[in-house]
Amino acid sequence: MAKTPWTPWHKVVQLRDDVRSGELSLAIFAADLYDVTMGRARAVYQDSKEFFALTYPTLNLRDLCKDVVLRLAGQNDKAVRQLELTYGGGKTHTLITLYHLVQNPTKLPDMPSVQEFIAHIGMTPPKARVVSLCFDKLDPETGMDVTSPEGEIRRLKRPWSVMAFQIAGAEGLRMLHGEGLDQERESAPFENLISELLSIPGKQGLPTLVLIDEVLSYVREMTGLDQVWRGRMINFFQFLTQAATKVDKCSVVASLLATDPRKSDALGKELTQELYAIFRREKEEGVQPVGKEDVAEVLRRRFFTPESLRDREVFRPHVVAAVKNISDLDEQTRKAKKGAEERFARSYPFHPDLTDVFYTKWTGLEGFQRTRGILRTFALALRDAEKWDECPLVAANVFLGEPGKGDISEAARELTTVATTE
Incomplete structure (x- = not known):
């Protein structure tokens, strides 16, 4: 025959072209939410048209975006979502997808993948105040640069300060500080203070979306330096998730795991279980943005x-x-x-x-x-x-x-x- x-x-x-030529370093394939929010990411992540050209709207990803957008529109009570490790990864990519959908929805590109998201959601996403807590960029000693809604940049060290400044600038810091100063506090603010903070954008006609990435990177590092930070961070996430459920049109979406395998030692695994337990208390199942059946399409679009x-x-x-x-x-x-x-x-x-x-x-x-x-x-x-x-x-x-x-x-x-x- x-x-x-x-x-x-x-x-x-x-x-x-970027596969056929170039150095192909790990950094090229690393989605970076912090760089996107600071406006300095590679075009493939920063530019919404390039980003959505590479983004495959898996069913799980569309479902998550629908839940989050409807929460921001005041149409459901799914306030807290936690992203799980998947076959195809995609946790940070998912957070960037949410950022682009609600950061400036009137300027979303008219392209098939965007239309898939909007059709599945059933509405054009509302513009939201987007807060990012990128824990792999929050240096324990020097902190990180953060931008206020007015465009002011300030270097802050504590997670709650980073969140407060993105929500309301210096006013947010004063709200959390015991003496009303626009300075940082060492302890985690309690639920009532966080609720007040998360409510500020609503008074300006905006819902609030809090995107959290690489939590274990920071919690493991800080706990290794001082055990007091174990309870401090557990308290922070407990108070944050409780507050988010009580503030209208507020959503928290978190990726807890660390990319750095060194953070997943015995202590890291203990901390991971404690963090998971907090998010499970809100009775929301973890989300896997990319399923096994989606892998080939993800690879096709990237290569x-x-x-x-x-x-x-x-x-x-x-x-x-x-x-x-x-x-x-x-x-x-x-x-x-x-x-x-x-x-x-x-x-x-x-x-x-x-x-x-x-x-x-x-x-x-x-x-x-x-x-x-x-x-x-x-x-x-x-x-x-x-x-x-x-x-x-x-x-x-x-x-x-x-x-x-x-x-x-x-x-x-x-x-x-x-x-x-x-």
């Missing part, structure tokens, strides 16, 4: 040009050819050929087994820095394999390097380094 011809994957879909992904029917003959050749060698695929074609079509140009292994196995390794490590390794492999790979699908061979060459590929070296340290 003559061999069924196929087209190499890189002749069907084209790599994005390949929108133009080459627009007409998905173009993929069908290449999928059929690939499955035909696989079924010639694999009896299980041959017996379930129709189902196999659908499975391969959903993951094209990636072999579905490849995305399954990476997102169920490799992201579980603490040293692999979760999603950004996955994206960087994939990008390295795709950039190199584009030059020589003749396979119809992106499979494990792209990580091994060009056949006949003695050198191990950069992607394989990276995987090996992580594997040997686990």
Whole structure:
């Protein structure tokens, strides 16, 4: 029987320019909420048009955005949401999505992904006062720069000060201070004070959205320096979540885990459980923005040009050819050929087994820095394999390097380094 011809994957879909060229450092793939809120992030995250071009509105992500926006519009009581570790990561990306949706909704770009969000929500998001608590940027000694609603920038050290200044500038600091000074306080403010603080934007006709990222990074560091901070931070989150449920049109969305695996030692795990317990008291289930079934689409949008992904029917003959050749060698695929074609079509140009292994196995390794490590390794492999790979699908061979060459590929070296340290 003559061999069924196929087209190499890189002749069907084209790599994005930033994947094909550049240093491909981890930082390139790291979504940074703090930089976005300070207006200095890379364009792919700062510019709403570029951001939504790369954003896949998964069902879970759309559901979360709907819940948050309706809360901000005063149409539900889901005040507190906590993001969980997922196959595809996406926690910080989710927070940035919420930021763009409500920070200036009248200037949202008119594009399919944005329309998907708005259609699912059922309304145009209201403009909100957005507060970000990015704990991986809050230095224990020097603090972080924070911007007030009027645009004033001030360096602050305490989480409640960072929140207060973003909500109401110096007035927010005076509200929390025992002597009414626009200075910081050391102890966590109680629920009644936080409620007053969160209510300020409402008096100006704005709902309040508090976005919290990398909580464990800060709590673990501060507790290691002084045990008093363990109770102080637990109190802060307890009072904050309680206050948020009592203030109309106020929502808190938090990512508790730390990207840095060193924060997940025995003490880090204890603190994580204590933090989880606080958010579970509000009786809201944790949210996984990206499910296993979403992984291939997330990867497609990050690595390949929108133009080459627009007409998905173009993929069908290449999928059929690939499955035909696989079924010639694999009896299980041959017996379930129709189902196999659908499975391969959903993951094209990636072999579905490849995305399954990476997102169920490799992201579980603490040293692999979760999603950004996955994206960087994939990008390295795709950039190199584009030059020589003749396979119809992106499979494990792209990580091994060009056949006949003695050198191990950069992607394989990276995987090996992580594997040997686990």
